[in-house]
Amino acid sequence: MPAEHRSTFEPGAECRTQMHLARKGIVSPEMERVAEREELPGELIRDEVARGRMIIPANVHHRSLDPMAIGLKARVKINSNIGNSPTSSSLAEEVEKLTVSERWGADTVMDLSTGKRIDETREAIIDAASVPIGTVPIYQALESVSSIEDLNGDVLVENIAHQAAQGVDYMTIHAGVRLEHLPLCQHRVTGIVSRGGGILARWMVAHMAENPLYERFDDILEICARHDVSISLGDGLRPGSIADASDAAQFAELETLGELTLRAWERDVQVMIEGPGHIPLDQLEMNVRKQQELCHEAPFYTLGPLVTDIAPGYDHITSAIGAAIVGWHGTSMLCYVTPKEHLGLPNAEDVKQGLIAYRIAAHAADLARGNRRAAAWDRELSKARFSFDWKRQFELALDPETAQAMHDETLADDYFKSAEFCSMCGPKYCPMHNFKDIDWEAVRGAVAERKRTRSGTPIAGHPVSGDSQAGERLATTAV
Numbered sequence: 001m002p003a004e005h006r007s008t009f010e011p012g013a014e015c016r017t018q019m020h021l022a023r024k025g026i027v028s029p030e031m032e033r034v035a036e037r038e039e040l041p042g043e044l045i046r047d048e049v050a051r052g053r054m055i056i057p058a059n060v061h062h063r064s065l066d067p068m069a070i071g072l073k074a075r076v077k078i079n080s081n082i083g084n085s086p087t088s089s090s091l092a093e094e095v096e097k098l099t100v101s102e103r104w105g106a107d108t109v110m111d112l113s114t115g116k117r118i119d120e121t122r123e124a125i126i127d128a129a130s131v132p133i134g135t136v137p138i139y140q141a142l143e144s145v146s147s148i149e150d151l152n153g154d155v156l157v158e159n160i161a162h163q164a165a166q167g168v169d170y171m172t173i174h175a176g177v178r179l180e181h182l183p184l185c186q187h188r189v190t191g192i193v194s195r196g197g198g199i200l201a202r203w204m205v206a207h208m209a210e211n212p213l214y215e216r217f218d219d220i221l222e223i224c225a226r227h228d229v230s231i232s233l234g235d236g237l238r239p240g241s242i243a244d245a246s247d248a249a250q251f252a253e254l255e256t257l258g259e260l261t262l263r264a265w266e267r268d269v270q271v272m273i274e275g276p277g278h279i280p281l282d283q284l285e286m287n288v289r290k291q292q293e294l295c296h297e298a299p300f301y302t303l304g305p306l307v308t309d310i311a312p313g314y315d316h317i318t319s320a321i322g323a324a325i326v327g328w329h330g331t332s333m334l335c336y337v338t339p340k341e342h343l344g345l346p347n348a349e350d351v352k353q354g355l356i357a358y359r360i361a362a363h364a365a366d367l368a369r370g371n372r373r374a375a376a377w378d379r380e381l382s383k384a385r386f387s388f389d390w391k392r393q394f395e396l397a398l399d400p401e402t403a404q405a406m407h408d409e410t411l412a413d414d415y416f417k418s419a420e421f422c423s424m425c426g427p428k429y430c431p432m433h434n435f436k437d438i439d440w441e442a443v444r445g446a447v448a449e450r451k452r453t454r455s456g457t458p459i460a461g462h463p464v465s466g467d468s469q470a471g472e473r474l475a476t477t478a479v
């Protein structure tokens, strides 16, 4: 991305964040770019960033970044997770997953690598990425010690500083999991399911001490202010099952995240709040309201939520249902879930399936939130569909290749690209085609006549639509 979309700072500047600039009244190049992408005034972007209701994750070292925003006034965004694991995947595969993620519309990408060559993988991903890159630094910190118990505040802060200097745009920091919260998890059906939350819980129990990320939060803020790393305050105690949804542990942590948000804002550090998890439909709106209230409207970034636990292999669907609804109620970014959730490390096809499901969810939320550009897209596609402009319909589809392949599976010939039916209903029954044959003047005349005579009997001489004849004509010419 050209340098005109990136701010420059004095070499010794202590604070280089977008929030800092916004609070000084500056519409930065990043804010201008966001305004252009969101079709909103630059001043509105500045004001939203200044009050913390919108963030622009834009590490000053990530020069290939095309700035984007996450917040209530922006379109709903989606995040894709990539990254190797100790048992699977290579550097080339991870860069491929980044390409797939960008191609299918990921607005941000989190590198969750826990395997070998973490630094090389991350550097390759940041170099190639035009979208913001997020990480969970505790994973790399854990790779540098022999066991969870050996972690300490210094190791964690050093890793955060290291990744900030590499150009990571936002980091999940599980600073809200407190020692005093752990007993609230004892009787849960699925305990603690966040990797970061689980690591910190084990560390706190081993040392009977407070979470080092909470204790060292001021040091973390200093690093984030210098490099403009946005903090994604992690939900280490998110519910991992419907039975555990909206429990005391989840909301105790959320309250702490609200306190940490205010501390970050005092230092002009941008913040978003991570959210659940597994939540039934009837509790979704309440969860969004509670987050907005306790965390002072900082952008909400949810994983799903999954609205049922019973469909391993299809959790991109169970979670996209929840994602669409929380997006509608005010969640700003949706972390995708792939079909492999709970089952294994996703491959490139799983990444695509997860992203498509989440683009549908985010778009549905944008529509419900009154986004005019989203509504125009739906209208355009519907117009192409109703006029049987198949090529245009494919072009406008979220996944054009799949849409065309499915159509062509039964009607591949070029002739059918202008046919007024598809193999779903066939020419005789195609209701859209039949609707088009209606003689509206005749219908209006018949209705007026019926009203006039107040008779329930049909009017002689008025033609019926003739639709089935037209359908048969088409079928004949098609063969």
Ligand code: SF4
Pocket: 420, 421, 422, 423, 424, 425, 426, 427, 429, 430, 431, 432, 433
């Ligand atoms: S045949 Fe049925 S599914 Fe196909 S275009 Fe017509 S109405 Fe739509």
